[in-house]
Amino acid sequence: MNCYEIVYVDKAVLNCEVTSSVLERLAQVPIEFIDDPRQLQDEVAWMSNPIGAGKRGLVITKSKGKALKTCPGARGTLCCNYTILDIVQNCPLDCSYCILQGYFTNPFIVLYANVDEVLAEVDGILNRNPRRLFRIGTGEFTDSLALEGPIPLAAKLVSFFADKENALFELKTKAVYVDSLLGLNHRGRILVSWSLNPQAVIDREEVGVAPLDARLEAARRCQEAGYKIGFHFDPIIYYPDWERDYRGVVDRIFELIDPRNIPWISLGTLRLPPGLKPVIKKRFPYSKIIYEEMIPGAGGKLRYPKPVRVQMYRKMVEWIHGYDPDVFVYLCMEGQELWPKVFDERPKEGSMYFKVFDRNWW
Amino acid sequence: MKKNWKTPQGVKIRPNQIDLEDDFYRMTFLPDLGPLNQSVQKVGILHPVFLEETGRVKPYRVISGFRRVWVCRKLGLKEIPAVVYGKEERTALERFELNLLENTTVRSFNLIEKALVLGKLVDTFGVERKEVVQSYMPLVGLQPSPKLLGDHLSLRHITSGMKEYVVKKGVVLANAILLSGFSPGDQGVLLPLLSSLYLSTGMLRELIEWIDEIALREDVEVAGVVNDPGITQILFHPQWSVPTKTEKIRQALRARKYPQLTGMTEAFDRRRKRLKLPPRVALSPPPFFEGDHLKLSFQFKGADELKEICRELVRVSEQRELGELLEML
Numbered sequence: 001m002n003c004y005e006i007v008y009v010d011k012a013v014l015n016c017e018v019t020s021s022v023l024e025r026l027a028q029v030p031i032e033f034i035d036d037p038r039q040l041q042d043e044v045a046w047m048s049n050p051i052g053a054g055k056r057g058l059v060i061t062k063s064k065g066k067a068l069k070t071c072p073g074a075r076g077t078l079c080c081n082y083t084i085l086d087i088v089q090n091c092p093l094d095c096s097y098c099i100l101q102g103y104f105t106n107p108f109i110v111l112y113a114n115v116d117e118v119l120a121e122v123d124g125i126l127n128r129n130p131r132r133l134f135r136i137g138t139g140e141f142t143d144s145l146a147l148e149g150p151i152p153l154a155a156k157l158v159s160f161f162a163d164k165e166n167a168l169f170e171l172k173t174k175a176v177y178v179d180s181l182l183g184l185n186h187r188g189r190i191l192v193s194w195s196l197n198p199q200a201v202i203d204r205e206e207v208g209v210a211p212l213d214a215r216l217e218a219a220r221r222c223q224e225a226g227y228k229i230g231f232h233f234d235p236i237i238y239y240p241d242w243e244r245d246y247r248g249v250v251d252r253i254f255e256l257i258d259p260r261n262i263p264w265i266s267l268g269t270l271r272l273p274p275g276l277k278p279v280i281k282k283r284f285p286y287s288k289i290i291y292e293e294m295i296p297g298a299g300g301k302l303r304y305p306k307p308v309r310v311q312m313y314r315k316m317v318e319w320i321h322g323y324d325p326d327v328f329v330y331l332c333m334e335g336q337e338l339w340p341k342v343f344d345e346r347p348k349e350g351s352m353y354f355k356v357f358d359r360n361w362w
Numbered sequence: 363m364k365k366n367w368k369t370p371q372g373v374k375i376r377p378n379q380i381d382l383e384d385d386f387y388r389m390t391f392l393p394d395l396g397p398l399n400q401s402v403q404k405v406g407i408l409h410p411v412f413l414e415e416t417g418r419v420k421p422y423r424v425i426s427g428f429r430r431v432w433v434c435r436k437l438g439l440k441e442i443p444a445v446v447y448g449k450e451e452r453t454a455l456e457r458f459e460l461n462l463l464e465n466t467t468v469r470s471f472n473l474i475e476k477a478l479v480l481g482k483l484v485d486t487f488g489v490e491r492k493e494v495v496q497s498y499m500p501l502v503g504l505q506p507s508p509k510l511l512g513d514h515l516s517l518r519h520i521t522s523g524m525k526e527y528v529v530k531k532g533v534v535l536a537n538a539i540l541l542s543g544f545s546p547g548d549q550g551v552l553l554p555l556l557s558s559l560y561l562s563t564g565m566l567r568e569l570i571e572w573i574d575e576i577a578l579r580e581d582v583e584v585a586g587v588v589n590d591p592g593i594t595q596i597l598f599h600p601q602w603s604v605p606t607k608t609e610k611i612r613q614a615l616r617a618r619k620y621p622q623l624t625g626m627t628e629a630f631d632r633r634r635k636r637l638k639l640p641p642r643v644a645l646s647p648p649p650f651f652e653g654d655h656l657k658l659s660f661q662f663k664g665a666d667e668l669k670e671i672c673r674e675l676v677r678v679s680e681q682r683e684l685g686e687l688l689e690m691l
Contacts, residue, residue, distance in 0.1 A: 045508045046491070076653075291579035293620050295650040305622040306651055306691075337654035337691070 003056055003092050004109075004150070007031045008040060010061035013113035018153075019060050022111065025150045026058070037061045037106065044107060051283060054107025055092050058150075063087065063112035067121040071140055076298040077333045080266070081135050082170075085122065087112045087153065088142040093174060096205040096284040097235055097270060100141070109142070111151055119160050126164055136161070139172020139193070148177035155180045162187045170230060176210045176218040182225045191263060192222045193230030196253075198245030201237050205287060212249065220256045229261050234268035234332050236312055238292055238304055243315060250319040259324035267316050268332030270294075271303040298335055306338070313342040370451070372410050374441040377434045380413065381420035386454075387461050389482070390428045391474045392529045395436075402433050410443040412460060422446065426461035455487040466501050473538060474525045476502045477517035484515060516542045524549045527557060534563050540570045548584040555588050558597055559608040569612065572619040587618075626651050630690060636683045640674040647691065654691045 007029050013019050014033075023031065034040070037059050044050045063086065071082040089110040090100055104110075112118060126134060138144045138157065148154055154171055161169035162185060170191040171181075181192065197205070199212045210218075219229050231253060236246065253262075270289060272280070277290050294302040303309065317329050331339060401408075411427025424431055425447065434442045447457065462479060465471070471479065479502050483489040489498070491511060499506045504514070513535060519542040520528065528538050544552060552573070561569060577584045587593075596602070596610045617624040630647055639645060643660040658675075662668045678684060 048512070288578060291575040293622050295620070295623055295652070297650065297652045305620075305626070307626070308622060335653065 004029045004058050005056040006058075008034050008037065008057065008059045008108070010034055010037055010059070010113075012062045013060055016062075016113035016115075018111070018113040018115050018151075022058075022060060022113075022151055029058075034059075037108075037110070040106065040108065047107075049283070050107045051101050051279070052094070054090060055094060055109065057108040059106070059108045059110045060113050061110060062114050063118055067118040068125060068134075068136065076335055078331070078336050078339065080330060080332065082140065083134055083136045084140045085118070085136050085138050085157070086141060087115055087118055087138060088147060088151070091142045092146050093143055093209050094207060095174075095209065096207075096280055096287040097237075097272065097289060099272065099276065101276060101279050101283070104141075109147070111147075115153065115156065119157075122160075126166055130166055132166060134167045135170065136167050137170035137172050139170065143173050143175055144171035145173040145177050146175040148175070148180060152180055155184055158184050158186050158190050162189055164189070172230075172232065174206065174209050174215060176214045178218045178222050181222060181227070184225075186225075186227060188226060188228070191228040191230050192219070193232055194219050195232045195234060196249055197233070197235075197237065198242075198249050200241070200245050201239075205237065205284075205289060212252065216252055216256050223257055223261050227261075228263050229257050230263060231265045232268075232332075233316060234266055235270035236267060236316065237270050237289055238308060238312065239289075242312070246316060247319050250316070250323070254323040259327050262324075262327050264328045264330060265320055266330050266332045267313055268334070269304050269309045269312055271297070271301040271333065273301055277302070298333070301333075309334070310338065310341045313338075317342060370445055370447060372443055372445050375413065375422060375444040375446070377431055377439060377442050379420055380422045380424060380431050380442075381416070381418065382424065382428070382431060382435070384416070384423040385428075386423060386486075387414075387425045387458050388428055389461060389465060389471070389475055389479045391472065391478060392526060393429050395429060395433055398429055399433050399436070402430070402437060402439075407434065407439075407443055410445045412457070412464070413444050413446045414457060415446060415448055417449070425457045426464045455483075455489065458482065458487060462498070462501060471502050472529050473533070473535060474517065474520075474529050476504060477514040480511060480514045481518050485518075513539055518542075519546075521546045521549045521553075523553050527553060531561075533566065537563060537566050537570065540567065540574070544574070544584065551583075551585045551588050555593070555597065555611075558604070559611065560604045561608060565608070565612065569615065572615045576615070576618050587615075592618075623650060626690065630687060633683045633687050633690075637678050637681055637687075639678060640671050643671060643675070645687070647687075651691060656687060656691070 004026060007023065007026055009019060009023070009031055011033055040059065044054070047053045065086065067086060069084045069086050071079065071084060089104055089106070090108065091098065092109060122136075138153075145154060157169065157171070158181060161167055167189070168191060169189065170193055172193045172195065174195050178192070194215045196212065196215060202209060202212055219231075223229050233246070233249075236242075270292075272290070272294075274296070280287060280290050293305060293308075295305055297303040304312075313331060313334075320327055320329055329343075331342065407430055409427075409430075411430050412425040413422040413427075414425050415421060416423050422444075427444075431442060452460075480494060480498065483494050483498055484491060491508065495506045495508055495511050499511065504510055516539055520538065524541055527533065528541070533541070541549065541552070552570070556566070556569070559569075573584060573587050576582075576587050580586075592614050593611055596607050596614065599607065602610070626647075630651075634645055637645070640660075642662070643658070646657045646659075648655060648657070660671050662671055
């Protein structure tokens with residue numbers, strides 16, 4: 001997928017292997033060499049649609065921060081200990097509800113070309129903490145596979161994490177570019193997961209993103225290649241036909257994927273910082289998701305009232321566990337008090353719950 | 363914008379020769395003419411107005427001095443001191459700048475006037491946005507910011523009736539931007555409602571957002587929300603005061619915007635009432651029913667009163683309704 005109109009290359013990473021590789025693949029795209037990505041801020045200030053424009057510009061620069069960052073889970077919520085491997089920021093996909101709109105000061109897609117340095121730092125962290133299980137992924141600040149065409153990083157990351165015994169590495173995506181993954185020796189330690197929504201929601205809110213069936217077909221191919229497969233229903237969006245449509249998605253999952261290959265399915269209803277509302281309103285005037293009844297919850301984010309969330313979660317859990325009660329389902333960014341209202345049983349000792357959450361929160 | 367102005371000779375012009383309908387250079391909106399009126403009555407016009415020759419039936423258009431011309435007309439003055447620029451002297455932008463500079467020395471601009479100035483610079487005079495931000499925004503009392511420029515330019519979509527409301531009620535920029543998002547027809551529907559209520563900045567914001575979001579969610583016209591019998595019956599109630607109407611309309615709109623939350627609040631209140639809490643004891647849910655703790659607070663003057671409250675609270679703790687309230691969380 002090449003949607004770039006310009007590539008800004010930080011002179012500091014001119015000699016990086018990743019830089020050369022990406023520029024080779026984007027040979028037709030104009031390149032501008034820059035001394036410091038911060039100089040782009042002024043340009044951004046004059047854009048009428050900086051977020052939209054940012055998706056068509058790639059900045060290749062050097063990571064100066066920490067390689068691993070904790071997921072910015074809202075205060076007062078139960079966190080699944082997702083650790084972000086920060087090598088790409090922002091996403092070429094354009095989903096109406098995406099929290100990344102305005103999350104970073106820089107709206108461009110940013111690639112840290114010093115990937116080897118970043119991975120060396122990760123290696124050090126994993127080695128220094130042999131008893132801790134790290135859940136690591138690239139799917140929080142970007143889509144893990146949407147950039148695979150011009151920026152093929154997945155294979156490198158899979159190879160790196162395949163022999164790490166204290167890391168669960170997850171590629172989280174809405175894309176279907178899985179060819180580069182299929183022949184790799186992942187040693188069963190890599191999880192490829194898809195964010196799913198009913199096709200009706202994809203048509204309205206995830207314009208231009210792969211259709212549901214294509215995502216599930218990509219998941220099936222990864223399953224065949226021996227990968228564990230995760231699913232994220234996040235955000236689950238309330239609308240009049242939500243029950244029929246979401247149930248349909250659950251049915252499709254279990255038609256194609258063996259539940260034994262699904263380590264987890266996460267659920268999270270729509271939530272957004274209040275500041276995102278005007279952005280969505282302006283960028284996606286046809287979208288109605290922000291007009292539903294939403295109240296300020298944990299971390300100040302707007303979310304559906306608790307009875308609505310509980311009802312949606314309970315239904316989803318019922319449908320999923322109707323296929324296999326052992327599939328581990330967890331709630332994303334929900335308070336501890338909500339869990340007993342959703343799940344009838346406490347998690348079993350030694351289950352994925354304890355691996356993911358690293359402690360007994362129940 | 364650095365200019366070395368050469369001012370033509372001053373002349374006397376009859377006010378009726380000046381075309382006040384021509385607002386090409388105008389940046390005045392809803393001025394308070396009272397003080398100027400008094401001053402002109404006492405000492406006349408001290409500074410000449412700047413005019414431009416147009417060659418039309420009314421041969422002069424105002425570059426600067428709209429308010430003075432209005433006052434002269436109103437007071438029936440026969441002549442007004444003026445400086446008249448021929449068609450070829452200075453560009454239109456330079457004349458507009460002249461007006462702007464003259465205005466900035468004597469007064470500040472209201473929100474609509476700021477938007478008017480910035481809009482004319484961009485739309486009428488074709489000034490680059492960067493130049494507007496850097497050179498002109500500080501002149502009208504604004505921070506030089508591209509975003510702020512965009513915000514002010516969005517006010518171009520406000521109808522003249524709504525502009526009057528904005529100026530008269532001192533509506534802040536954020537709320538004016540919200541109003542500008544409505545179509546002219548919808549602004550016409552909103553205006554009588556908003557003008558009839560007593561709204562603080564926060565209340566106005568809430569009301570505009572609720573009406574907009576209800577209409578979009580329910581796929582009805584703004585008029586369908588504003589002219590709902592539940593609203594109009596309150597608005598036209600013969601006995602209620604403006605603050606009462608304001609509060610009741612807020613409640614009605616809030617209930618329509620947040621039906622779940624309203625239902626939960628009402629159910630909580632009903633059950634709490636059944637607990638028969640002692641006087642000066644308050645029991646409240648967490649904000650928006652998020653969280654799992656109820657909050658109990660009370661006041662007392664002496665030890666006996668405290669003991670009595672504690673006895674009563676023990677009774678309350680054993681009531682089924684308390685369990686129901688906790689179950690709601």
